Amino acid sequence: MAALIFVQLALGLAAVGWRLSPAKLDLFVWHKSIGMLILALLLMRLWWRLAGRVPALPSQMAPWERWGAQISHFLLYALMLALPLTGWVISSASNVPFRIFWAVALPAIMAPDKATADLFASVHGWLATLLAFALVAHVGAALRHHYIKHDAVLARMLPWRAR
Numbered sequence: 001m002a003a004l005i006f007v008q009l010a011l012g013l014a015a016v017g018w019r020l021s022p023a024k025l026d027l028f029v030w031h032k033s034i035g036m037l038i039l040a041l042l043l044m045r046l047w048w049r050l051a052g053r054v055p056a057l058p059s060q061m062a063p064w065e066r067w068g069a070q071i072s073h074f075l076l077y078a079l080m081l082a083l084p085l086t087g088w089v090i091s092s093a094s095n096v097p098f099r100i101f102w103a104v105a106l107p108a109i110m111a112p113d114k115a116t117a118d119l120f121a122s123v124h125g126w127l128a129t130l131l132a133f134a135l136v137a138h139v140g141a142a143l144r145h146h147y148i149k150h151d152a153v154l155a156r157m158l159p160w161r162a163r
């Protein structure tokens, strides 16, 4: 999901920046399709997260570090949900026909309305900017755990490492 999200940020910026052309339209199909895939994966992930047990944070972490981790992870989850949903609103409100990966038509979640499409395009852009800043902090924190605090927080995210 992390890789898809980095690709998705780049695709969104590229899709908005390119001048109108068939390639730009394709870029938007990729952007919207990967965005809906992220939404589906996120819902599975949330189900798994809420149903399962989560490894405890290292005991030597200070209270402010625990709060920071919890608040920033909550923010990342909220943005991973809000971005696809606002994207879906733009797509529906702007009434551009769209099939996920050129195959499955995405149902509209609202009637076409230019003002709503414009409003949500700007909200979507701001949320993406907030996500980019949150990710700088998130990846920075992961590197701090690994290289400064020398704990197992980064290493234990790797699937091939024993927990």
Ligand code: HEM
Pocket (backbone or CB within 6 Å): 005, 008, 009, 010, 011, 012, 013, 016, 031, 032, 033, 034, 035, 036, 038, 080, 083, 084, 085, 086, 087, 088, 090, 091, 121, 122, 124, 125, 128, 131
């Ligand atoms: C995690 C998921 C997503 C991320 C990180 C993301 C990110 C972005 C970014 C960075 C932009 C460029 C914003 C700008 O420069 O103004 C953008 C634009 C856009 N995205 Fe997404 N997006 C996501 C999901 C979706 C989905 C699911 C859809 C539609 C089904 C969608 C539809 C759009 C549209 C239509 C625009 C152009 C808005 C405009 O006209 O300014 N996005 N997105």
Ligand code: HEM
Pocket (backbone or CB within 6 Å): 001, 002, 003, 005, 006, 049, 054, 057, 073, 074, 076, 077, 080, 135, 138, 139, 142, 153, 154, 155, 156, 157
């Ligand atoms: C190079 C990229 C990334 C690195 C190195 C990284 C690193 C980490 C690490 C080490 C943790 C573990 C925290 C713990 O054990 O409690 C974590 C958790 C998490 N990461 Fe990332 N991450 C990256 C990208 C992302 C991206 C792109 C997102 C989504 C926008 C994301 C969202 C999250 C969330 C929500 C958690 C909390 C998981 C949970 O407790 O359910 N990460 N990340």
